[in-house]
Amino acid sequence: xxxxxxxENWKGSFRKSTFEAVSYAKETAKLLGMDxxxxxxxxxxxxxxxxxxxxxxxxxxxxxGIAKGDSQATSNLFAEHATNVKVIVFASTYTSKMIAxxxxxxxxxxxxxxxxxxxxxxxxxxxxxKSFSGKAIExxxxxxxxxxxxxxPNAFGxxxxxxxxxxxxxxxxxxxxxxxxxxxxxxxxISLAEAEIIVSAGRGLKGPExxxxxxxxxDLLGAATACSKPVSDIGWRPHGEHVxxxxxxxxxxxxxxxxxxxAIQHLAGVNSSKVMVAVNSDAEAPFxxxxxxxxxxxAFDVIPRLIDEIKKVKx
Amino acid sequence: MxxxxxxxxxPDTTSKINFSENGTTFDSSGIQxxxxxxxEFGLTKAMIxxxxxxxxxxxITVGDATVEPVMRKALAIGAxxxxxxxxxPKDSYSTATEIAKYLSxxxxxxxxxxxxxxxxxxxxxxxxxxxxxxxxFVNACNGLEIEGTTAxxxxxxxxxxxxxxxxxxxxxxxxxxxxxxxxLRIPNMRGIMQARTKPLQVIDPSNTDSLTTSExxxxxxxxxxxxxxxxxxxxxxxRLLQEEAKVI
Ligand SMILES: Cc1cc2nc3c(=O)[nH]c(=O)nc-3n(C[C@H](O)[C@H](O)[C@@H](O)COP(=O)(O)OP(=O)(O)OC[C@H]3O[C@@H](n4cnc5c(N)ncnc54)[C@H](O)[C@@H]3O)c2cc1C
Ligand SMILES: Cc1cc2nc3c(=O)[nH]c(=O)nc-3n(C[C@H](O)[C@H](O)[C@H](O)COP(=O)(O)OP(=O)(O)OC[C@H]3O[C@@H](n4cnc5c(N)ncnc54)[C@H](O)[C@@H]3O)c2cc1C
Numbered sequence: 001x002x003x004x005x006x007x008e009n010w011k012g013s014f015r016k017s018t019f020e021a022v023s024y025a026k027e028t029a030k031l032l033g034m035d036x037x038x039x040x041x042x043x044x045x046x047x048x049x050x051x052x053x054x055x056x057x058x059x060x061x062x063x064x065g066i067a068k069g070d071s072q073a074t075s076n077l078f079a080e081h082a083t084n085v086k087v088i089v090f091a092s093t094y095t096s097k098m099i100a101x102x103x104x105x106x107x108x109x110x111x112x113x114x115x116x117x118x119x120x121x122x123x124x125x126x127x128x129x130k131s132f133s134g135k136a137i138e139x140x141x142x143x144x145x146x147x148x149x150x151x152x153p154n155a156f157g158x159x160x161x162x163x164x165x166x167x168x169x170x171x172x173x174x175x176x177x178x179x180x181x182x183x184x185x186x187x188x189x190i191s192l193a194e195a196e197i198i199v200s201a202g203r204g205l206k207g208p209e210x211x212x213x214x215x216x217x218x219d220l221l222g223a224a225t226a227c228s229k230p231v232s233d234i235g236w237r238p239h240g241e242h243v244x245x246x247x248x249x250x251x252x253x254x255x256x257x258x259x260x261x262x263a264i265q266h267l268a269g270v271n272s273s274k275v276m277v278a279v280n281s282d283a284e285a286p287f288x289x290x291x292x293x294x295x296x297x298x299a300f301d302v303i304p305r306l307i308d309e310i311k312k313v314k315x
Numbered sequence: 316m317x318x319x320x321x322x323x324x325x326p327d328t329t330s331k332i333n334f335s336e337n338g339t340t341f342d343s344s345g346i347q348x349x350x351x352x353x354x355e356f357g358l359t360k361a362m363i364x365x366x367x368x369x370x371x372x373x374x375i376t377v378g379d380a381t382v383e384p385v386m387r388k389a390l391a392i393g394a395x396x397x398x399x400x401x402x403x404p405k406d407s408y409s410t411a412t413e414i415a416k417y418l419s420x421x422x423x424x425x426x427x428x429x430x431x432x433x434x435x436x437x438x439x440x441x442x443x444x445x446x447x448x449x450x451x452f453v454n455a456c457n458g459l460e461i462e463g464t465t466a467x468x469x470x471x472x473x474x475x476x477x478x479x480x481x482x483x484x485x486x487x488x489x490x491x492x493x494x495x496x497x498x499l500r501i502p503n504m505r506g507i508m509q510a511r512t513k514p515l516q517v518i519d520p521s522n523t524d525s526l527t528t529s530e531x532x533x534x535x536x537x538x539x540x541x542x543x544x545x546x547x548x549x550x551x552x553x554r555l556l557q558e559e560a561k562v563i
Contacts, residue, residue: 010473069470069477071442071452094472097430097488098454101442104408110526111407113438126530132341133433135332139531143524150438177451178481181467185475193473197562221563233496239457240471242491245328245433246352254562265328271535275560277552278541288541293555297546306549310563313553 003029004082005089006096007038007052007060008068014048016158016194019055021091023159024151026056027118028087037061038165039081041068046167053165055158060167066174068095073174075102081170082107082146087125090150093193100150110142116155133245133268152272153193154251192243195224197254200243200270202228204259204280204299208236213303214258220310226250228260244269259299262287279303316370316461318361319423320394321414321440323351323432324378324385334532341434341532348385353429357489359500361427362393364461370424371395375417377410379403383515390510391502397513402520407435409525411443416521418448425466426486430455435529438488445486453479457492 005025007018025036038057040049042064049060061081066073078099082088088103090096092114104111114130116137125147131138192198199218205211211225218225225241232242243250245268255273259280260266267290270276278291281298288294295302326332327347335342350358361372374389375398376382386397398417404410418426426448428441445452457476458469464483469476471490502510544552556563 069453069472069479071445071454072449075446094455094470097438098442098452098470101407101439102446102452104439104526105411105443105446108408108526111437111439112527114436131435131529131532132326132332133436135534136334137533137535138435138529139533141528141530142526143528144526178453178479181478181480183472183475183477185472189474191474239491240475246491254556254560264331268328275556275562277556288543290538291541292538292560293552294541294543295546295549295552296543302546302549305547306552309549309553312550313557 001084001086002035002037003032003087003089004037004039004085005057006078006091006099007040008091008093008095009040009042009044009048012042012044012048014051017091017093019158020156021089021151022052022055022057024118024156025089026161027159028089029056031119031122032086034086035059039063039078041066041074041077049167050165053163054160056161056163057165058163060165061170062167063170063172066172067176067178067180069180070176070178071098071102072177074099075106076174077172078103079106086146088146088148090148092151092153096150100148104148107146108144109146109148110144111148111150112140112142113150114152115149116152130272134249134271135268152251153249155272190222190224192224192226192241192248192250195252197221197223198226198250198252199223199256199258200226200228200260201231201258202260203230211237213307217256217303217307220307220314228266257287257291258303260287261285262290316364316368316425317423318364318370318372318425318427319418320354320358320361320372320374320389321426321428322354322358322374322376322385322389323429324348324376324382325351325432325434328352328433332534338532339530348382350385350389351429351432353431353490355499356491356493357427357429358389358392358394359498360459360489360493362500363494368461373398375400375414377402377404377413386515387510388502390513390515391506392500393506395513397515399515399517400520401517402522406525406527407437407439408443409523411440412447412523413520414440415444415447417518418444422484424483425461426484428486428488430488430490441486441488448486450484450486451481452486452488453481454488456487456489459487459493
């Protein structure tokens, strides 16, 4: 028996979330006394595939000629390779969220999503997961032979073990059910899902023309930019930046909130951040109840000064 | 075109979440229930598709009688009829099997779910329905147009979007972008009056087993007090983030 993990790539490269999923699979496999098998979809070089060994995969199945956006074909492929598998691990990515539930129904395997830690019991398999949009942590049990786990974003971390893996090319005979017409990706930007630091701003910034300092601060920190819901609703910022209960749930190491009041729906999506900083002109803003550090002041004064101070320490 | 919109009834987003019976059960006392926000985008989209090319919109919920006000609201927004499968949902799979059973007896061209429910956040019901019915599934769908029997869609991917075309029938997991926030429909007086007489059919569940069980809930640990730094002393904030929090 083994633990199977989906190792997603983007144009041939893995990301941190991929290695995190392998690290998680390895820790779970240790509890069960099993090995980790990785399943990769699409063209990935052997050099890149070999990196998976460092996080604990002992075998990598590499399938090409199949589109990851085709959830029917991909879940069939997973099912073909799940016979001798006890647990299947997915990272928190959009593609994973298409494959995992289909696979669960196909295998009649219990699925636990938003998982934040390795199982604290294996019989029955029991994990902690986030529910109620970050307002609760739930202990949930799987009642089936096989388990599908999909992780919460940035909840586990990387564990290197310096191992090696065997690569096996596998062929696929899946029929295509969707046609991929192409993709539109914002280039040169750090994606919210991967970011260690997020600089986020709200309606307090008054208008889209004032985002220059937000982007400058983000660039300095190597951070992604985000915004509150009204800011994306009025079109000051793209929808993809909307974080919160009805936007993206994020969990960076540092979340900087500028001119965001801290409404319950906003906090629900960001309160898993390790450290939060609030900058707000209103000392009574609810964000100060959730933040670790804060400055009460006008963002138009505070942020340029903060940028200067960070430049000083970065030099 | 036959469109079915799956509606999850969830606590209002401003709700403070509490648990009773030693943290084993969600405490719904005093909670106002709403249409799951992701499902609102799907419902509005269904209304627009119907207006453009005709058809019928059914909303379906797995739940006990307490979800009926939320279903009436969906009818007031414009759905033609509602179906309630009379069962307290227990997990994603049992919920999906109930809906899939209805759909296999009452086929639809387009089945719209939400990307995830904002209560249990399973993010699984839509994909499971698609698997049981053996039809395509596109999640985090943020654009959809129907041309004959083909759907042209986009789905959110990390850092952008992917455009796809799929033939019907199809299940989607919808979200913002399917329609814009400002175009979301809200019930008007006429809609509310009409909703009272629209059919709301209650059907018996098949009571399939659930594959997962929630055992215990806890609230996340309270944050310690926020350390305030004087405006003008941003250098101190940078020092704290570097030396104390060690995040930059
Ligand atoms: C691990 C887990 C354990 C659970 N345990 C319990 C429990 O012990 N007791 C309990 O009462 N509930 C429990 N639930 C909640 C119950 O399963 C939900 O109410 C169920 O409807 C599906 O929730 P979900 O989060 O999986 O939905 P998701 O898969 O996140 O929902 C996605 C979409 O599916 C559709 N959908 C979801 N639910 C319904 C529904 N009921 N009717 C129609 N369409 C729907 C909606 O379109 C929704 O936007 C649990 C859920 C999970 C994930
Ligand atoms: C169903 C539903 C779902 C929702 N989901 C989300 C969600 O996912 N994400 C989300 O963000 N919101 C969500 N909301 C909206 C939420 O309730 C709040 O309205 C929203 O978060 C407020 O955005 P904001 O903080 O940018 O704006 P505001 O609440 O207007 O706050 C602006 C803040 O800026 C401060 N400010 C003003 N001028 C300055 C200055 N010069 N310098 C510094 N600070 C200044 C003000 O003191 C104020 O605190 C949802 C609401 C509903 C009803």
